[in-house]
Amino acid sequence: MDKPGSLACVGIGMTLGAHISPRSRSHIEQADVVFAAVSDPLVELWLQQMNPDVRSLQPLYAEGKSRHDTYREMVDVILAEVRAGKTVCGAFYGHPGVFAQAPHRAIAQARAEGFQAHMEPGISAEDCLYADLGIDPGTVGCQHYEASQLMFYQRRIDPSAYLVLWQVAISGDRSFRRFSTEPAYRQLLVELLAKDYPLDHPCIVYEAATLPIHVPRRDTIALRDLALTPLDLTSTLVLPPAVPLQGNAAMMARIAELDASLAVA
Amino acid sequence: MSNVIAFLESLGNNAAKAQLTGEAYVAAVDAVGLDDAPRQALLNRDADALSGLLGGRSKMICALFPADQEPQKEGDEEQEDKDPDEKKESVRSTGLH
Numbered sequence: 521m522d523k524p525g526s527l528a529c530v531g532i533g534m535t536l537g538a539h540i541s542p543r544s545r546s547h548i549e550q551a552d553v554v555f556a557a558v559s560d561p562l563v564e565l566w567l568q569q570m571n572p573d574v575r576s577l578q579p580l581y582a583e584g585k586s587r588h589d590t591y592r593e594m595v596d597v598i599l600a601e602v603r604a605g606k607t608v609c610g611a612f613y614g615h616p617g618v619f620a621q622a623p624h625r626a627i628a629q630a631r632a633e634g635f636q637a638h639m640e641p642g643i644s645a646e647d648c649l650y651a652d653l654g655i656d657p658g659t660v661g662c663q664h665y666e667a668s669q670l671m672f673y674q675r676r677i678d679p680s681a682y683l684v685l686w687q688v689a690i691s692g693d694r695s696f697r698r699f700s701t702e703p704a705y706r707q708l709l710v711e712l713l714a715k716d717y718p719l720d721h722p723c724i725v726y727e728a729a730t731l732p733i734h735v736p737r738r739d740t741i742a743l744r745d746l747a748l749t750p751l752d753l754t755s756t757l758v759l760p761p762a763v764p765l766q767g768n769a770a771m772m773a774r775i776a777e778l779d780a781s782l783a784v785a
Numbered sequence: 786m787s788n789v790i791a792f793l794e795s796l797g798n799n800a801a802k803a804q805l806t807g808e809a810y811v812a813a814v815d816a817v818g819l820d821d822a823p824r825q826a827l828l829n830r831d832a833d834a835l836s837g838l839l840g841g842r843s844k845m846i847c848a849l850f851p852a853d854q855e856p857q858k859e860g861d862e863e864q865e866d867k868d869p870d871e872k873k874e875s876v877r878s879t880g881l882h
Contacts, residue, residue, distance in 0.1 A: 535797055536793050537794035537795065537797020538798060539797075557849060560832065560845060561836040561839075561841025561842040561843075562793060562832060562835060564841065564842065564845075565790055565840075566790050566793070566794060569787060569790055569791075576842070578846060581846040581848075587848060588851055588855045591849070617881075620849040620850055621849060621850050622849060623849075625881075625882075627882045628882035631882060639882075666852045668853070669852040669853060672853060690848070690852075694853075696851050696853075699846060731832055732793060732796035733793065733796065733827070733830040734830065753846065754847050
């Protein structure tokens with residue numbers, strides 16, 4: 521039997537009032553304590569109307585402080601209340617398991633200690649991006665990378681698919697202590713991308729709407745202009761395909777052989 | 786001020802309200818019966834002004850994911866070198882919890 525104390529990490533979606541699921545809302549309303557990591561102060565105030573004990577995780581961030589420490593502290597404060605036997609809810613903007621480290625770690629830790637723990641999905645920025653930009657990732661495929669991770673490691677970019685880069689405003693930040701990087705870092709990203717895309721390739725800077733009184737940001741820029749384009753932590757860069765799909769003649773021949781052999785049999 | 790948040794929520798979850806513009810939007814805001822300052826902030830769709838009036842935070846950080854794992858301590862690295870099979874297993878991992 522599970523110990524007293526439980527954890528649900530839920531997504532509240534991107535836009536206030538528009539995306540939260542009935543089940544996520546009930547987790548928030550029924551919890552003894554809610555920890556909130558959300559994208560807008562008004563969203564935080566909205567959550568406070570759903571539960572009398574909503575605790576913001578924002579104070580754990582600080583300029584110059586490693587976000588590794590911030591994320592570890594998020595897990596610590598959440599688990600402390602679970603261990604105290606409380607029904608705990610972590611309410612995260614978007615989807616709690618997409619580009620979000622602390623919810624995964626908190627659930628893993630809670631389960632490792634014998635507590636019931638659960639993740640409830642939400643409408644993510646990626647979901648909004650597909651709707652707002654009219655992109656279907658099934659048409660030619662879609663690669664997603666955290667922008668700095670793309671720079672730090674050898675990756676294979678497929679320019680016949682969509683490429684989506686997250687947290688592009690902090691491209692190249694190895695310290696994990698900054699909330700933006702200088703244009704020179706983004707210029708290195710431009711140079712990396714220029715191996716697969718022309719410098720005049722149209723790219724889209726996208727930001728989902730966090731409030732229903734706002735509209736999404738959908739700015740088309742040339743790749744060469746990325747370094748000097750104003751960005752913040754919510755900005756996502758979308759590179760449409762630069763080349764058409766290339767047929768795989770060898771595989772098509774093998775499939776044809778297989779078709780023929782099965783037809784004979 | 787809770788009716789400001791309730792109004793925003795209704796804009797979010799009501800398809801008809803979400804599409805209000807012009808005079809129809811002004812009428813919807815006026816129907817809430819707010820003081821001048823929040824009314825004007827809503828009419829201007831000025832989130833910063835609204836947040837200031839309602840006591841919201843002046844700055845929010847939207848980052849929940851590190852580009853890389855935390856640098857390992859020296860002892861941890863030594864442990865990984867001793868156990869290469871376990872390292873391969875972690876590469877094959879399909880879930881985080």
